[in-house]
Amino acid sequence: MLIKVKVWAPAIALLVLCTSLPMAQGQTVNKTQAGIPATSSRCTHHASRSAARVPYASPAFNKRYASCRMQERYNWGSREQICLVNLWNRESGWRVTAHNRSSGAHGIPQSLPGSKMASAGPNWYSNPFTQVEWGLKYIKGRYRTPCNAWSFWQRHHWY
Numbered sequence: 001m002l003i004k005v006k007v008w009a010p011a012i013a014l015l016v017l018c019t020s021l022p023m024a025q026g027q028t029v030n031k032t033q034a035g036i037p038a039t040s041s042r043c044t045h046h047a048s049r050s051a052a053r054v055p056y057a058s059p060a061f062n063k064r065y066a067s068c069r070m071q072e073r074y075n076w077g078s079r080e081q082i083c084l085v086n087l088w089n090r091e092s093g094w095r096v097t098a099h100n101r102s103s104g105a106h107g108i109p110q111s112l113p114g115s116k117m118a119s120a121g122p123n124w125y126s127n128p129f130t131q132v133e134w135g136l137k138y139i140k141g142r143y144r145t146p147c148n149a150w151s152f153w154q155r156h157h158w159y
Contacts, residue, residue, distance in 0.1 A: 043069050056128075057096050059095060063094055065128060065129065066088075066108075069133070069136060070146070074136065079147065080145055080147055081146070086150050087150045087153055087159065088109065091153075092108050095108065096108055096126055107125075108135055109131060109132075109135025109138060116134070117134040119134065142159075
């Protein structure tokens, strides 16, 4: 599937449509090249085409994408979404660039070390799709649900 992207800066793009459309300069890019997980077309569309547009990779965009993916992939509802928002608000403020200098934790889920997220994609350092996908999988594997992870975080201030 091809998507149209609008480039704001060399490494930052805003998803415009999840359809097969050429880019502004006649180029096309597939989902893998754009760093979008192959299974996430409905969620990227949801995050980028809502009534209130938000910039790509902004905390609001990242929350929308995560909300859609957690429901789509893990069938987690609104209660789990609240826990995830609380958890990642504390960890990173939902910023892809959040970095803890003392520990080396990085990104939205504060992966330690950040390079662990390379298992979800080579663009782990700055791509919200890769970071959210890795973070949700980590929570599922270690805590089963975001509320379990949030409960652990409240006791230990890490997860």
